Amino acid sequence: MPSKSTRLTFAVLAAGAGVFSMLQSLIAPALPTVQHALHTSQSTATWVMTAYLLSASIFTPILGRVGDLIGKKRTLVAVLMTVAVGCLLAALAPSIGVLIVARVVQGVGGALVPLSFGIIRDEFAPSEVGGSISNLSAVIAAGGGVGMVAAGPIVTALDYRWLFWIPVAIVTAATIIAVRYVPESPTRAQGQVNWLGAALLSAWLVALLLPLSQAAVWGWGSARVLGLFAAAVVLFALWLAAEARSRTPLIDLRVMRLPAVWTTNTAAFLFGAGMYAIWSFLPGFVQTPSSAGYGFGASVTATGLLMLPMLIAMFLSGVLSGRLEPVLGAKVLLTAGAALGALACGILALWHDEQWQIALVAGLFGLGIGLAFASMANLIVGSVPADQTGAATGMNANIRTIGGSIGAAVTSVLVTGRLQPSGLPYASGYTHGFTLLAVLCLAAALAALLVPVRPGGRVTGRPLAAGDAAAEAQVAAAPGARG
Numbered sequence: 001m002p003s004k005s006t007r008l009t010f011a012v013l014a015a016g017a018g019v020f021s022m023l024q025s026l027i028a029p030a031l032p033t034v035q036h037a038l039h040t041s042q043s044t045a046t047w048v049m050t051a052y053l054l055s056a057s058i059f060t061p062i063l064g065r066v067g068d069l070i071g072k073k074r075t076l077v078a079v080l081m082t083v084a085v086g087c088l089l090a091a092l093a094p095s096i097g098v099l100i101v102a103r104v105v106q107g108v109g110g111a112l113v114p115l116s117f118g119i120i121r122d123e124f125a126p127s128e129v130g131g132s133i134s135n136l137s138a139v140i141a142a143g144g145g146v147g148m149v150a151a152g153p154i155v156t157a158l159d160y161r162w163l164f165w166i167p168v169a170i171v172t173a174a175t176i177i178a179v180r181y182v183p184e185s186p187t188r189a190q191g192q193v194n195w196l197g198a199a200l201l202s203a204w205l206v207a208l209l210l211p212l213s214q215a216a217v218w219g220w221g222s223a224r225v226l227g228l229f230a231a232a233v234v235l236f237a238l239w240l241a242a243e244a245r246s247r248t249p250l251i252d253l254r255v256m257r258l259p260a261v262w263t264t265n266t267a268a269f270l271f272g273a274g275m276y277a278i279w280s281f282l283p284g285f286v287q288t289p290s291s292a293g294y295g296f297g298a299s300v301t302a303t304g305l306l307m308l309p310m311l312i313a314m315f316l317s318g319v320l321s322g323r324l325e326p327v328l329g330a331k332v333l334l335t336a337g338a339a340l341g342a343l344a345c346g347i348l349a350l351w352h353d354e355q356w357q358i359a360l361v362a363g364l365f366g367l368g369i370g371l372a373f374a375s376m377a378n379l380i381v382g383s384v385p386a387d388q389t390g391a392a393t394g395m396n397a398n399i400r401t402i403g404g405s406i407g408a409a410v411t412s413v414l415v416t417g418r419l420q421p422s423g424l425p426y427a428s429g430y431t432h433g434f435t436l437l438a439v440l441c442l443a444a445a446l447a448a449l450l451v452p453v454r455p456g457g458r459v460t461g462r463p464l465a466a467g468d469a470a471a472e473a474q475v476a477a478a479p480g481a482r483g
Contacts, residue, residue, distance in 0.1 A: 021143025055107020138318020145311030191248030273407025313366030
């Protein structure tokens with residue numbers, strides 16, 4: 001837990017990162033309302049989600065690196081102000097085009113996650129770092145759950161625009177407190193931003209994530225989808241070459257090759273695939289009319305209540321992991337979290353005829369999310385040099401998002417590949433989709449087992465200072481390290 005001297009700093013970080021996470025899911029249940037209010041098509045309305053995803057994917061690692069270079073507090077304040085402006089613009093948006101632009105601006109908030117982890121590492125006492133990262137991870141995980149639960153009541157009682165007015169107030173208050181009370185981190189990376197690397201990173205992320213998010217509309221075999229996938233492969237190769245040649249890479253590939261980092265990122269990719277797909281398809285399942293042979297015809301508000309066990313469980317398990325990590329180690333917690341996700345999806349594939357079964361699955365998956373989020377963050381923060389914290393944790397978040405996009409896209413193919421005459425999916429589509437998610441989460445648990453441990457059984461995860469001789473030796477010894 002944060003000490004008295006760092007409690008206010010933690011509150012600011014939690015408010016900012018929590019709002020960013022909430023904005024990911026808050027608008028999803030309200031998309032039909034937005035479509036009707038702004039007189040647009042369903043395919044255009046989906047860009048409200050797509051724009052946010054693409055923007056966050058681009059800015060998360062880039063601004064994480066900027067924070068490492070010029071100062072994390074300075075970057076944090078600038079990002080908080082940007083998010084506040086984006087929420088204000090969205091609340092006032094007169095058209096769908098303006099709302100999409102506002103969502104791009106809000107996506108800059110993705111950098112709040114790596115910046116917050118970096119500030120905790122730099123400013124908190126070593127004994128507080130693990131617990132504080134776990135608590136912050138719990139807030140980030142719970143933020144997505146808050147979005148799913150709160151969207152229905154807010155839209156029903158007020159208006160969809162209040163989905164953005166409320167974050168405006170929270171982020172503005174957090175910005176004011178941050179300017180006054182959050183100290184500037186003394187740890188700085190050397191060099192400058194590799195803008196060529198940043199441009200190539202942005203390009204291949206867009207080329208990969210855009211067709212994944214739009215394939216259902218454009219068609220998987222369309223020229224746009226296939227062309228963008230091909231471009232993503234080429235741009236990714238160019239990015240790797242540019243980063244390897246750069247003296248000041250945006251993402252140090254030597255750090256990404258560290259055993260604790262690449263195994264954690266692999267688990268993040270696979271678990272993210274299962275998590276985002278559950279968030280995307282479980283609400284749709286329970287909202288399906290029972291005339292389809294499954295589902296409960298639940299309203300948006302009732303759906304949120306069924307998701308409430310997930311919200312409570314992910315927050316509690318995230319906080320609890322901070323107490324368990326010193327005893328069990330982050331590797332055990334990550335493995336357990338992914339295994340709980342696999343168990344939840346397996347139960348869902350077999351039994352989904354009663355609402356209590358959905359609530360049970362939501363709770364189990366929530367436990368898994370809380371444990372996995374906290375342990376992934378601790379593993380990355382504890383395995384990289386301090387001046388790489390922002391870039392490394394930003395890339396971990398991005399890898400989780402990429403996995404989520406792929407998981408949601410593949411699940412969509414299984415669910416919607418064959419439709420009833422009414423236009424609704426068959427129950428078998430959901431069953432196959434949930435089975436796939438169980439397999440992905442199980443694979444994440446197996447990947448977590450590969451995370452290296454020290455001879456004493458502790459997970460490699462000690463917070464390292466910039467210039468730490470052991471850290472530098474570990475990075476230099478990574479396969480493919482530059483001379």
